Amino acid sequence: MADKNIILKAENISKQYRLGLVGTGTISHDLNRWWHKIRGKEDPYLRVGESNDRSTKGNSQYVWALQDISFEVEKGEVLGIIGKNGAGKSTLLKILSKVTGPTTGEIKTRGRIASLLEVGTGFHGEMTGRENVYLNGAILGMTKKEISSKIEEIIDFSGCQRYIDTPVKRYSSGMTVRLAFAVAAFLEPEILVIDEVLAVGDAEFQKKAIGKMQDISRGEGRTVLFVSHNMAAVKNLCTRCIVLEHGSVAFSGTTEDSIQFYLKGAKNSLNQIDFSTRKGSGIVKLNSVDVYGETISVLPQTGKPFTLKFNVENLEKKLNSSVRFDFRIDDPMGQHLVWMSSDLLKVEGNKEFTSILFNCNKLGMNEGQYYITILIRVDGLISDWIQNALTFEVTEGDYFNTGKKVPIEQSKMILDFDVNYI
Template sequence: MNQNKIILKVENLSKQYRLGLVGTGTLGDDLKRWWYRVRGKEDPFLKVGGNNDRTLEANEDYVWALRDIDFEVKTGEVVGIIGKNGAGKSTLLKILSRITLPTTGEVKTRGKIASLLEVGTGFHSELTGLENIYLNGAILGMTKAEIKAKEEEIVEFSGCKLYIDTPVKRYSSGMRVRLAFAVAAFLEPDILVIDEVLAVGDAEFQRKAIGKMQDISNQEGRTVLFVSHNMASVKTLCTRAIVLEHGRIVFSGGTDEAVSYYLKGSAEVDNIKQFDEEDYNTPNFRLKGISVANTGKKIIDPILEDEEIQIVTEIDLKSNSPERYHITYHLINELGDALFSFSSRKGGIDLNKGPNELCCTIPASFLQSGQYFLSFYLIVDQRKAEFMEKDIISFTIVDAERTIGAYMGREPGYIKPRFNWTRQ
């Protein structure tokens, strides 16, 4: 199959909903739509409607769940669709799966689409697991002979062999997902559309499912659209990703860049934080600022991974207590995982009363390119944290060997230590 062939094309796609009501709205709205259509005019309600921002109070009767979506997918691609809850991801997948129709725009596809959007989608609860395999296969356009040829593989992969002749209504949500995914994956659709449902399965099944999706793409040349809030799965599986925000595409590109863009959100990533007098100001201390930069470089310069990195902390200690104070940082990666902690105490430095400016130096080529977050802790006598602030500052490291600011792929992991090698 031609890997460069476009299998899915979305053009000017938008979806509008009326808030607070089921259906298109009032009888008056429907009559107005009909009258405009009879006269050959555009739907009058396409000119109204608020943005898809769930944090705001509605001030209009209509809202655009999706607006002006355009993208193409080639055969064999695994495309991640990421964004916050309410960004429009599930609405987009429902339109692609023909569960609902778009308000404007069109979707062009080649071949069969299989969708796994909710737990047990397309299952009849009174039918057995085996009967549902045949029902789902028929919905996907498969013949009985084709389903029969895959039956044993589907049952084996699902891990539900013991219960395959039991009505699905007695299955747990995890078992339903296992069986539904197995049906969708093994009945060979040209495009497999998967929403967050894999999160219901256990860790073993998630590994199997991701491995199967990789096989579907790499070995069988089929296409996968994958929605997940698990950024590790998106990075492992997807060849590129699309970020949705308030119903619009705000980023489309490589998976690493897309994940970084999504996780950054609206947070500042300017490598420096200067705090006002009322911020982080207590009777015992005042935190004045934190900055991150390469040694000898300006704060505004990109932070390169192959040069030393300095983290400078400005803090005034007010306490007259004989207790000793020191600062500790936790370094967090862009997936929210804590990589390690480091403290001034281990460097042999406690805070003095009055102004302190402490500099911690990270060796060159120790951290990989990517986005990082620092959590700040003020520790008293190594026994308690008097103050803590998570993700107090974030910074981005880029690979000097590639174009500044562009992520062209990287080695696995987040640190890249240099070990000593000798010839024995």
Template sequence: MVILKAENISKQYRLGLVGTGTISHDLNRWWANVRGKEDPYLKVGSVNDRSTKADSDYVWALKDINFEVQQGEVLGIIGKNGAGKSTLLKILSRVTIPTTGEIKTRGRIASLLEVGTGFHPELTGRENIYLNGAILGMSKAEIKSKEKEIIEFSGCERYVNTPVKRYSSGMRVRLAFAVAAFLEPDILVIDEVLAVGDAEFQKKAIGKMQDISKGDGRTVLFVSHNMAAVKSLCTRAIVLENGISVFEGGTDEAVSFYLRRKEDNIVATFPIEFDKGKILDFKILDFKGNNSNLLLGEKCSFELKLYFSNPESKKINIRLQIFDKDEKLITTLNAFHHNANKILKNDIQHFRCSINNLRIAPDLYYIGIVILDLNLRTTLYNNNNFTSFVVESGDVFKTGKLPNKENLGVFLSDQEWTIY
């Protein structure tokens, strides 16, 4: 049975100003409506590509999205930041209305879109449980029957009679998820908020979502940048790109499609500007100093060339993070841990991180760059998908035997075998 259907969903926003537009635009819309004509501003607007300069006052955050969701299905919605995922969930949750199109649903919808969404900060955790239940249309008796389970699952029993404004972001997510899951909505809508919780809670939450879909036959819409979670939880997925649906199908196929598109799109063009500075160049060099694929067990280096407009006041730290194809963090290379962060004296500064024996298994990886001003405790630049690189198999143990990629896992450790 189809429990949710989206037909030609589009969402248009006006850039640069708070509000829907100017008086002249509103008059033009009114006059078109009087004459039985279409809104003239639905014919204008640029594609939602946040990396390009705007060529119109209007932008389509979503454009002509169509899909159906069956009862008991777990639908994943994946895409880069700014692809339109959260906007789509807000429309499905009735937080905002679409510019064009229609949403048809059966039953109650509970949504977990942002940390603390729907919670009143002055009310206690217990009072917010009852408030959210009432919003979902549940009676006091129904909520009371679930109250103990909600509090126990959230792990916030000690603070349940404390105002929510004193909760940490993790505690708010725990309680909000428990409320949304245990008050038995027909459709549960979850944005990328579970990333705020700790590893233990994320495992519990994913297990609960599996119980909701498989055991109770309820429907889940799930947005996440964690491809491993999407694969393990979802039965089908949609890939969004610049507000447009570019793929719909099985979870494995959707994730592979998304990762291929992401790889194709990672082409760094220098210089890249950030707050009071620029990235002038970034190189990934193999053991011969060539800009090519890296070799397992050999030396490699990452070189970053930066420009700062006001260097004398900055104590800079560089953090390089390596992610696998499922966007899981593999390792972090942090200048701070090696006392390589420094107060700059020159406007152009080179940073080099060298690895003498690369121990990451052969595969495709993505590297992120974080530039921090330690004096001001601010992040100047942060991009988890700065560029990609490939690690090829090599004689890591110096025995003349190349390891088999399928049997390696992710990381190879130093080891010594003794027979006695």
């Protein structure tokens, strides 16, 4: 790495896995690989294998979890790695953290790497929280004296003071993540690698963790690699992103452009309706849903325009019937938050419709994940009824344009109101 500002460099990283049960029929493949290697020939299985698309059935025994990934990270940069489930994000982080090796390619780094890849990474369940802090510090190459100078800060940040001398096996997943993050952040690695684990923590800890990562990168000049499905966190934290699709880099650029690229692909996933609870005659039935914010490529945001476009199959065009469309939005706990109906607005519409559009000028839902249930009636009879048909995400927004957010733990819904002291 000629450039002194480059702290991590990935060159043509690929990772191949064999599908099926481990140890079944692989000895012949291992011998074949060995025979090619001692003759100085290429691994015969590097020429086979299919791309990492978990939703399709393949013909090969091998799959490329990652294929030809190359990028550089500068000192003090926060690189976001985003993509759908199964895109290869966690595999890439495991290779960068040296948990596993690449099949081909090379990783070059300067300095220590601290990884937080899953709940309890590097923790021993029988040891206390305090002992695990020293264990993790030793793994990172810290001396006992260095760890002791930081341990009170670590314990205070984690919020686990009462349980710090209790075996970690008795911790909840949230407590374990709190302590693990505190260790990784405070023991001053040059590169901090964070997978989706912060989602396990509560809202208060997530806010603290993101603030700490900002301090680490901006104030202390250390490097962070961050994987998350929370686009608001990615936008607030990351200086640049790469988007993975099927094990390859589909896009690399600014955080804003990367999120836009990702959401254009993610929007299609909203069309994957869960039809398992579907009931009704099917005269008029739902095919897909488009959920978006100010534009078709932007996620819904608190306080911004919000659109739901329900695309339907109308089997009897020009039918001489009354059609009523209802939908309900629930939170992840199943609490009913919003109910809307075409009947409330007395909308008749033409009988040849193929979509039903609901527009809201200012979305009054706070950030979070939500579920939609739909009900279509034709002449008063159920034509299509799908419970929890799909989920969508609302990102954080400034509803009142005051620079202040409504805490999600206080309210899921936001009212437009005025306050006057008289």
